[in-house]
Amino acid sequence: MAVTNSVNNSFFESVLRNFDKAAKHTRFDKGILDQIKACNSILRVKFPVKIGDKIEVIEAYRVQHSHHKLPCKGGIRFSMEVDQEEVMALASLMTYKCAIVNVPFGGGKGGIKIDSKKYSAFELEKITRRYTSELCKKNFIGPGIDVPAPDYGTGAREMSWILDTYSSLNPNDVNSQACVTGKPISQGGVRGRTEATGLGVFFGVREACSFAEDMEKLGLSTGLAGKRVIVQGLGNVGYHAAMYFQEAGAKLVGLIEYDGAIYDENGLDLHAVQAHRQKSGGIVNYPGAISFADPSEGLEQPCDILIPAALESVIHKGNADRIQAKIVGEAANGPLTSEADDILNKKGVLIIPDIYLNAGGVTVSYFEWLKNLSHVRYGRLEKRFNENMYKEVVDIIESTTGKRVSDLERKTILRGPDEIDLVHSGLEDTMINAYREIRDIYVSQEGVEDLRTAAFVCAINKIGVAYEELGIFP
Structure with a gap:
């Protein structure tokens, strides 16, 4: 579901306001701050594509927000609501997001103004390939220049079309697989990319809930076990976030989709809800749960943690007062307006911002990019070595103690890491360390x-230092 252009404009303005608010708490002069805030390059193209018996002119964008580190990185979305303001806002958020999680990319974003549901797979392929050729002509794509990824309305299929088009136009580029991420595994994708953003949301909220001092202020205990969670949006991000919360012992009390919402204070089973959804075509009228025809009512039900994981600006000045959550984790881009932000902060709600919390996708995209550049699958060089080393340790323990480890224990201990284990481990470490950096600023910096604000300060500080060290400001 897309948003209106007026919302896109307010979204962009909201990003700028958040930047300006945080910039006051940094040491950089106005010149550097203006450079950090500015979009460096904006490509707006229109190109013809034959659809059926007619020629359609397609409007598309690619924005490179920052070149303080290269390549630029960011998704490509297919939506009728794509416009320059929205793409600029999302590209700038990518810059700050990458800085916060210490991923060495500048921010970028792309969009094609189409309703993908109206086109066949063959027609979408023609549009995607033509868009890619436009990016190649303008030098807006390449492993060291600008690396797209999936976003709203796109996935691994579209990324494979982009890769194939780029490779055919750059036959001598040995690193061509690194021109795009989010690809199928067979095309150089990385295991763990599908669930990366949702898993990153889980890791981020779990880390936030680990600080006793912060939880005490909210009247909550530490940890996720038993906490009541509402998730808005059961797309890729929301579904995986909900799944990991459920597995960690949290109680899913509410789920929200475009066609309505359901709530059960005793808890919902995610897999049973999904089965009901596939059978009936929606989540409403799930047995034993209260159903709401208006999805927004689901946001206002009692819970400890609210995860908006679908649309921009779903919490605004009109409903923020009715939000009962004590923690809001922004899994979507810009789910809170600036007015809602102010209202919830005054209520003492802990808001975990999008520019940190949904960085799991770009973090694992970084791992995929590195994999493509190194031409080696994660784990290939170490899995067997680790298993052999663990075996020697177990043998020593058994010979020293005279006791035998059970077959199940032996199998568990001897297992070396696969690619997905290493990817999940790297993502977990990234989200934990980034949250602690943000929290340190929040706790220690006056004002x-x-x-x-702490997350934006964190990003501006890192980008500002990068610009200083580039030596472009004499």
Whole structure:
């Protein structure tokens, strides 16, 4: 589901306001701050594609927000609501997001103004390939220049079309697989990319809930076990976040989709809800749960943690007062308006900002990019070595103690890491360390009143230092 252009404009303005608010708490002069805030390159193209018996002119964008580190990185979305303001806002958020999680990319974003549901797979392929050729002509794609990824309305299929088009136009580029991420595994994708953003949301919220001092202020205990969670959006991000919360012992009390919402204070089983959804075509009228025809009502039900994982600006000045959650984890881009931000902060709600919390996707995209550049699958060089080393340790323990480890224990201990284990481990470490950096600024720096401002301060500090060290400001 897309948003209106007026919302896109307010979204972009909201990003700028958040930047300006945080910039006051940094040491950089206006010139550097203006450079950090500015979009460096904006490509707007229109190209003809034959659809059926007619020629359609397609409008598309690619924005490179920052070149302080290369390549630029960011998704490509297919939506009728794509416009320059939205793409600029999302590209700037990518810059700050990458800085916060210490991924060495500049921010980028792309969009094609189409309703993908109206086109066949063959027609979408023609549009995607033509868009890619436009990017190649303008030098807006390449392993060291600009690396797209999936976003709203796109997935691994579209990324494989982009890769194939780029490779055919650059036959001598040995690193061509690294021109795009989010690819199928067979095309150089990385295991763990599908669930990466949702898993990153889980790791981020779990880390936030680990600080006793912060939880005490909210009247909550530490940890996720038993906490009541509402998730808005059962797409890729929301579904995986909900799944990991459920597996960690949290109680899913509410789920929200475009066609309505359901709530059960005793808890919902995610897999049973999905089965009901596939059978009936929606989540409403799930047995034993309260159903709401208006999805927004689901946001206002009692819970400890609310995860908006679908649309921009779903929490605004009109409903923020009715939000009962004590923690809001922004799994989507810009789910809170600036007015809602102010209202919830005054209520004492802990808001975990999007520019940190949904960085799991770009983090694992970074791992995929590195894999493509190294031409080696993660784990290939170490899995057997680790298993052999663990075996020697177990043998020593058994010979020293005279006791035998059970077959199940032996199998568990001797297992070396696969690619997905290493990817999940790297993502977990990234999200934990990044949250601690943000929280340190929030706790220790005077005048920083919320985690969003702290996250922007964290990003601006890292980008500002990078510009200084580039030596472009004499």
